[in-house]
Amino acid sequence: LALLCHCVRGLRGEGIAELRGLPLVPLRSGGWARFGAPSDAPLLVCAEGEEGLFAAHPQLMVDAAVSPELQQALSAVATSKQTSVRHFSAALIPALLPCVLPAQWRGCELVQLAREEAGEHSGEARDGCGPTVEWLLQLWGVLGAQHSQVSLSELHGWPVLPSRCGHAYALPEHGLRASRILELEGVPEALSNALEQCGCLALHSAVNRSHPGLRTYVHQPTARGV
Incomplete structure (x- = not known):
């Protein structure tokens, strides 16, 4: 987690794409996932109240609640849209159905x-x-x-x-x-x-x-x- 926060602090904008391939995404299901490309199946940063939709699929949700610093880092990555980590919205539903x-x-x-x-x-x-x-x-x-x-x-x-x-x-x-x-x-x-x-x-x-x-x-x- 410290490594992830450090990397994100040093990257901005399109530079966040450098995270692709690194197994640094903490998941609600436990364990880690790799940062993928924007076209890959999304890994979701969910706002309060949205988690229930994916309660049966914790492997799709990023665990951003470990610390405020981690939450801020993952939010920055999701906002950049340079990786598969994304803020959940209705726009992602078609990609999530499979x-x-x-x-x-x-x-x-x-x-x-x-x-x-x-x-x-x-x-x-x-x-x-x-x-x-x-x-x-x-x-x-x-x-x-x-x-x-x-x-x-x-x-x-x-x-x-x-x-x-x-x-x-x-x-x-x-x-x-x-x-x-x-x-x-x-x-x-x-x-x-x-x-x-x-x-x-x-x-x-x-x-x-x-x-x-x-x-x-x-x-x-x-x-x-x-």
């Missing part, structure tokens, strides 16, 4: 989600089969709050949109024309049930709807939308 979602989910239109058991807060199902409904809702909270930083088209190929029936649905590449998910909050139960029996999906009521791109994939319950 790291936090099961590989077999890639390319699936629909996958079954599990719910967290009482007392669990990792966002990962107990049987290790993948993220829970609660985790995806937290992910959409970030996407909604930081919607200007990421286009939802960058999430194509991964089932990440929670439905009311406990599935995760992949945003279709062709948008509404290919989508079978609807906004059914406030719709009469008989109509809602009929649509779901026809193979339509209802958007989960707790999904953060702040991202303006969401309307490109979710039908409204109008006569035309139905």
